[in-house]
Amino acid sequence: MGRIMVGISISIVAPFLLNQIAAYGVGILLLLAALAILVCRRPFGSRFIYGACALVCSALVGAALCALLAPGAGLDAVEIPIGVPLGRTWLALDPLSAAFAVIVNLTTAIVSFYAIGHGTHAAEPQRVVPFYPAFVAAMNIVLLAQDAFSFLVGWEIMSLASWALVVSEDRSASNRRAGIVYLIMATGGAMTLLLAFGILAGPEGGYTFDAMRQAAAFKPGAIVLALALIGAGSKAGLVPLHAWLPLAHPAAPSHVSALMSGVMTKVAVYGFIRIVFDLSGPPSWWWSIPVLIVAAITAILGVLYALMEHDLKRLLAYHTVENIGIIFIGLGLALAFEASGFAVAAALALIAAIFHVFNHSLFKSLLFLGAGAVLSATGERDMECMGGLIHRMPVTAFAFLMGCIAISALPPFNGFVSEWLTFQAILMSPQLPQWIPRLLVPAVGATLACSAALAAACFVKAFGSTFLGRPRAPSAAAAKETDRWSLGAMLLLAALCLGAGVLPGFVIDSLAGVSNLLVGAQLAAQSDQPWLRIAPIDPARSAYNGLLVFSMIVIAAGLTALIVRRFASHGLRRAPAWDCGFPDPSPVTQYSSSSFAQPIRRVFGSVVFRAREHVTMPRAGDTGKAKLQLNLHDTLWEALYDPVIRFVNTAADRLNGFQFLTIRKYLMLVFAALVLLLVIIGTWR
Amino acid sequence: MTPFETDMAHLLAGSMVLVSFLLLYQDRMFALLNIFALHAWVLAFSVGWQAYLQHAPHLFITALIALVFKGVFIPVALHRIVVRLGIHRTIDTVVSAGPTMLFGMALVALSIVVMLPVTEAAGAFVREDLAFALSIVLLGLLMMVTRRNAVSQVIGFMSLENGLVLAATGARGMPLVVEISVAFSVLIAFIVIGIFLFRIRERFDSVDVRALDMSRGESA
Numbered sequence: 001m002g003r004i005m006v007g008i009s010i011s012i013v014a015p016f017l018l019n020q021i022a023a024y025g026v027g028i029l030l031l032l033a034a035l036a037i038l039v040c041r042r043p044f045g046s047r048f049i050y051g052a053c054a055l056v057c058s059a060l061v062g063a064a065l066c067a068l069l070a071p072g073a074g075l076d077a078v079e080i081p082i083g084v085p086l087g088r089t090w091l092a093l094d095p096l097s098a099a100f101a102v103i104v105n106l107t108t109a110i111v112s113f114y115a116i117g118h119g120t121h122a123a124e125p126q127r128v129v130p131f132y133p134a135f136v137a138a139m140n141i142v143l144l145a146q147d148a149f150s151f152l153v154g155w156e157i158m159s160l161a162s163w164a165l166v167v168s169e170d171r172s173a174s175n176r177r178a179g180i181v182y183l184i185m186a187t188g189g190a191m192t193l194l195l196a197f198g199i200l201a202g203p204e205g206g207y208t209f210d211a212m213r214q215a216a217a218f219k220p221g222a223i224v225l226a227l228a229l230i231g232a233g234s235k236a237g238l239v240p241l242h243a244w245l246p247l248a249h250p251a252a253p254s255h256v257s258a259l260m261s262g263v264m265t266k267v268a269v270y271g272f273i274r275i276v277f278d279l280s281g282p283p284s285w286w287w288s289i290p291v292l293i294v295a296a297i298t299a300i301l302g303v304l305y306a307l308m309e310h311d312l313k314r315l316l317a318y319h320t321v322e323n324i325g326i327i328f329i330g331l332g333l334a335l336a337f338e339a340s341g342f343a344v345a346a347a348l349a350l351i352a353a354i355f356h357v358f359n360h361s362l363f364k365s366l367l368f369l370g371a372g373a374v375l376s377a378t379g380e381r382d383m384e385c386m387g388g389l390i391h392r393m394p395v396t397a398f399a400f401l402m403g404c405i406a407i408s409a410l411p412p413f414n415g416f417v418s419e420w421l422t423f424q425a426i427l428m429s430p431q432l433p434q435w436i437p438r439l440l441v442p443a444v445g446a447t448l449a450c451s452a453a454l455a456a457a458c459f460v461k462a463f464g465s466t467f468l469g470r471p472r473a474p475s476a477a478a479a480k481e482t483d484r485w486s487l488g489a490m491l492l493l494a495a496l497c498l499g500a501g502v503l504p505g506f507v508i509d510s511l512a513g514v515s516n517l518l519v520g521a522q523l524a525a526q527s528d529q530p531w532l533r534i535a536p537i538d539p540a541r542s543a544y545n546g547l548l549v550f551s552m553i554v555i556a557a558g559l560t561a562l563i564v565r566r567f568a569s570h571g572l573r574r575a576p577a578w579d580c581g582f583p584d585p586s587p588v589t590q591y592s593s594s595s596f597a598q599p600i601r602r603v604f605g606s607v608v609f610r611a612r613e614h615v616t617m618p619r620a621g622d623t624g625k626a627k628l629q630l631n632l633h634d635t636l637w638e639a640l641y642d643p644v645i646r647f648v649n650t651a652a653d654r655l656n657g658f659q660f661l662t663i664r665k666y667l668m669l670v671f672a673a674l675v676l677l678l679v680i681i682g683t684w685r
Numbered sequence: 686m687t688p689f690e691t692d693m694a695h696l697l698a699g700s701m702v703l704v705s706f707l708l709l710y711q712d713r714m715f716a717l718l719n720i721f722a723l724h725a726w727v728l729a730f731s732v733g734w735q736a737y738l739q740h741a742p743h744l745f746i747t748a749l750i751a752l753v754f755k756g757v758f759i760p761v762a763l764h765r766i767v768v769r770l771g772i773h774r775t776i777d778t779v780v781s782a783g784p785t786m787l788f789g790m791a792l793v794a795l796s797i798v799v800m801l802p803v804t805e806a807a808g809a810f811v812r813e814d815l816a817f818a819l820s821i822v823l824l825g826l827l828m829m830v831t832r833r834n835a836v837s838q839v840i841g842f843m844s845l846e847n848g849l850v851l852a853a854t855g856a857r858g859m860p861l862v863v864e865i866s867v868a869f870s871v872l873i874a875f876i877v878i879g880i881f882l883f884r885i886r887e888r889f890d891s892v893d894v895r896a897l898d899m900s901r902g903e904s905a
Contacts, residue, residue, distance in 0.1 A: 675795065
């Protein structure tokens, strides 16, 4: 039936082909960015811009959905007669672009609704509003691009616009530092992608994606894979290139954080898939090994960092790192299966990864929007200053809880389905012919399981210390529920999380075009399965029914509530809470976020973070305070980034002398350099 | 192109290299200015010959610019400046003439070694012309590096620019606009440098550029 509806909608939009709609959408977004400069200072102006963004993105979702479900409807790429001197700009929606365009624009549309309400809180809207449509347009350009030049141009605009948003509140030193680190990492990443495309284009310089696919010539796959991992991985947040992410994502205004964490990292994943699966030709089996190792390390370290974090938005940013690891585990598995000829298993792993991309964009945006609502209500990002917000902000708390359940991969929400599919792919690994991945994949699976469990623990901590208990600071006690636009957007995201978890078969089916394009196979149609269950390989092997789980939970919870109401005592009594024999009413005595993390810190932290605790007790008889001091180290930063920073500083000190030479010495330097280069040219041949 | 025409072009371009060596060797001020004028005259003839060979009338304008400005106007003006500054004494060189000349010969060899293989696709005539031009540029740069006197540095710069004009006229298709603008930029550079010379002298009673370095609190 879905196919019929799509057919009808295609026949309606046929005169205006989908690619044209998408290209016009991008154009309108760019115009909005220009318009925003004029109108953003007025509250109505910024509302109008955000609202228009939401509308345009909704239209883009529609176009992309049609292109995804009915491939071939808009095959002719839109050729825009502007571009760099060597080529023109080609925009089109193939199934992969379309899938990501749906994900990106759906989330962006909802986040824009949130911004209609939330954006009016901005102190300096002129530093946020004009860059927002430009950022969204740039992400769409990256997705629509069918040649390397427009891909890179879109990528760079995306980086620069998001950088401008990160430093929009530049009064705090930490935001400025985040901006610098982000700019350096983004520049390096774009440079490696440029090199990757340069290698793929080959000596003939065919920079359209079609030309790259057809170039049968020598392709140094290892170099392309390494460059794509560095270039796209630095944007997505693969360890150890994640360093900018927990700095930059929280620094931006909350709705932009939601986009950067929930959506922009997905554009980076798209770039990786496009280069490695689509443009590089058939993979070798060993390509999967670096991807799997990096992904597993990313997943486990991301969640460990998150557990040590007490800043709510930084905690969420570290969880983005973890989820990127999960996505890349799926991609690595897909590479391994594709190289060994197991096309269906590759399709399963790939669909698991893209499904998780979809899910993560939904629940991570939801969580960041929730954190933004808390931030604007309390002015706090530190969880040790929150608490008890469920009484002050019940709807936000409810939506945030939905997001926490989804990201913790608990059924019946969507996070469970994609991680379950990833595990199904991991369980196919004994088929692999090479022994290295056969040994590696189970270890990766164990890491994935461990990180999923730790993620659940982390979100118990996040939700508990933010919303439960008693307020730890006066600002938390005085918090007010956020506005209706924001609440509507969060509830919509929560509903989508639940919907995708209860009815995952539709999502899997709609991704069939992507797996056909990239690995040449698709899973059996899930909508034919009885009772809306999913069985990706074989019902006898494994099946999951989200609807059944959801109904069971609803029935069990309903019955329990009924029984409690029916049979429990109706008399309401108020009594002092059990105080563990410690009747201090101060909220500081509550279980805090760091005390929650302490057992896990004891297990992992002493190695990973070199965590050391020092307890200073008062002397016997002294009634003074005891003191607990905790030292944590960011080992990765100290091991990888500090030496680079030291080297750059030392080199800058050494070269400082060159600023104070005499004119004749400068001339001599120029002369010597010229002669040296000429000698090199002369002797080279 | 007859062998005579090619030989003539080579003779003129080669003479420029020779005159560049004379510039490098010459350490008296007035003689230096006269040789620079000679450099410009040879350039003018060389460009004029190219204009005749390539049937490119606009190159005659270039030749005329070289003749009038660099062959007459700038040497005369520098001559007057030198007289007014009262520095018609010998020039002190950082490196003595012998090693400088040896190094200059090495530079000529280098430019031939570099240019001939690189420009294999071009005609034999253009290749050697470019090698000569590069030699002149390098010799001009060498002169700027080895002299301390501001006036002789200016001369080194101007002879370097002559080499560029020679290269530009040898490579066909150089538009006139570019040549005229290069000529004017040299003229402006000359004016600016001339003004600076007087300012330097006013301040330091010398046109030795070491005085500039000392004014920044450094030793040369």
